[in-house]
Amino acid sequence: MNIYDIAQIAGVSIATVSRVVNDSPRVSEKTKRKVRAIMEEYGYTPNVFARGLGLDSMKTIGIICPDVSDAYMADAVAHLERGLHEYGYDCILCCSGYKQLNKEKYVSLLLAKRIDALILVGSTYAGEEESQVKYLHEAAKRLPVFLINGYVEGEDIYCAYGDDWAVTYDVTGKMIESGRKRILFLCDSHSYSANQKLAGYEAALRDHGLPVLGDLKLYVKNRIHTVRDILLERRDLKFDSVVASDDGLAVGAIKYANAKLLKVPEDLCITGFNNSVLSTCCEPELSSVDNRVEELCRLTIEHTMMVLQGKKEEVPLKSQVPCRLVKRCTTDF
Amino acid sequence: MNIYDIAQIAGVSIATVSRVVNDSPRVSEKTKRKVRAIMEEYGYTPNVFARGLGLDSMKTIGIICPDVSDAYMADAVAHLERGLHEYGYDCILCCSGYKQLNKEKYVSLLLAKRIDALILVGSTYAGEEESQVKYLHEAAKRLPVFLINGYVEGEDIYCAYGDDWAVTYDVTGKMIESGRKRILFLCDSHSYSANQKLAGYEAALRDHGLPVLGDLKLYVKNRIHTVRDILLERRDLKFDSVVASDDGLAVGAIKYANAKLLKVPEDLCITGFNNSVLSTCCEPELSSVDNRVEELCRLTIEHTMMVLQGKKEEVPLKSQVPCRLVKRCTTDF
């Protein structure tokens, strides 16, 4: 059943049917009703390919994230999908992993699919150096690119991210003010956001007259037991508190504390990041920074729609959303 | 840059360019090289819409799940996306929620997008009665439909699921054999898989000569604190063990035990389902049934490809994968 069939049955031209489908004002109400009734009766659905050919758009948005099985990204993807769907857009989801080559491959693959916009979730896409974000600039020449949780400067690259620096500065400061002197910084990558957190942590130490010690900056794989075991093995490492860049790492620290029978937060004060289920699952429950994914996604969707509607002048290239610490049982401030 | 441009530059016909793009054997190696070089040079990518129009396929597979922010589904989606991508297929992801109407809407939306196959993740799609799966039968008339974690009988509906009944029967049996007499069954839905688990639980009770008590079958919302609080409030409810249909529910039970200072597993023996991060995050760590998503996804992908390659006779309509209990600290058998 195609537009020709409908036209014939309705006794009008395909142009008219097309206008009805697109709800053009230049068709009489009477004709509209008639044609609609027939489309309904025969269960006609316009062919998306033919439509795409003409309009060069399929109302589809590409979402790339390193790995949806990560709770934070899954959450983001869920919010994005829901929101975009409300605007009549579908989502093609791609999990690129963390390797540069694959990120680039996925982007060009999506470009070939003629998606309407590209949304990248995760600060890994912000790259560590200019050469790593070149592909984003290239992509941005063809369609609007949106980054969640990272910042890349460039025309038509719109970024939404939390103030990781500020919140980490703040949390670290509070730890110091509550008497901690040796704060361990736990991290699992060198992404944009990880670097922001690290910088905030270091600034807080400096501003409070504490030394920035290389030993106390630990890069570990984000697996609970791995973190616990590494901390247990490093008997040389002395610390009275932990600022972790992810809940998984923080829970590893909690497991370490439990294993060593340390009192939390008295002997070891711990904060995580992302405010995921993990933080209410562990024991004691984890104080964690809420990165406000929902808000970041909301903003991104809003911006995407504005840009797609040609109002890109009204959309800021960078949008920062304030994070906030959700206090539970692993902090005493 | 389209096929006509390339043809002109290369001094061949569009037919030849098309053949080169599709790597047809009926083009001389020399011509292929020449045309390929030009395509490369000008960065030509075939228009997917035009191609779709002709072939009526866009090498895209629709994935529907109730909610990707759920760890289990996120995991499944991640596996599916990775696997399908290896076969050159992209994924359109839809989160339908649990309402019948929305499930149906999403399916017809995807059908209109002319996807090549449909994969549904979650036993909620198996429905509770025939009328609820009618839309799947309709869809299956147009394209192959795959279910992960649920069973629906019907032509061209291929299902892969764990043996929830058997593993629950088994676990419940072991609890009884280790001396438990009042086993609480925790559940958050009436989905196909939930019903299987319940049936396995009840069968085990019966086979061991224990009564099936309505009080001990509890339907709760899958939120850790909610579960804990409900159990704390129900002071009338006596139980010495818990079989939960999801890790989240089981962790709720652990929180309850911790709050009441019950010893786990001595005073309260607990098992969860899905073997998610939650099970290694909580304290004590949870024994949980591994539902083998990865294997379910692997099978589904394999089957999808076979069906799309026209070998549907070789694909079984139902594939069962044995689950297994991963023992941690909340059980003593």
Place this chain on the structure above:
DNA sequence: TTGAAAGCGGTACCAC
């Protein structure tokens, strides 16, 4: 308000 017809960018059949 409606219709005719020219694209959109490919695929595939049929000649040569």
Place this chain on the structure above:
DNA sequence: GTGGTACCGCTTTCAA
């Protein structure tokens, strides 16, 4: 092995 060309199903301009 290569080229010519009729589709695929829709949008949109131009005329009427």
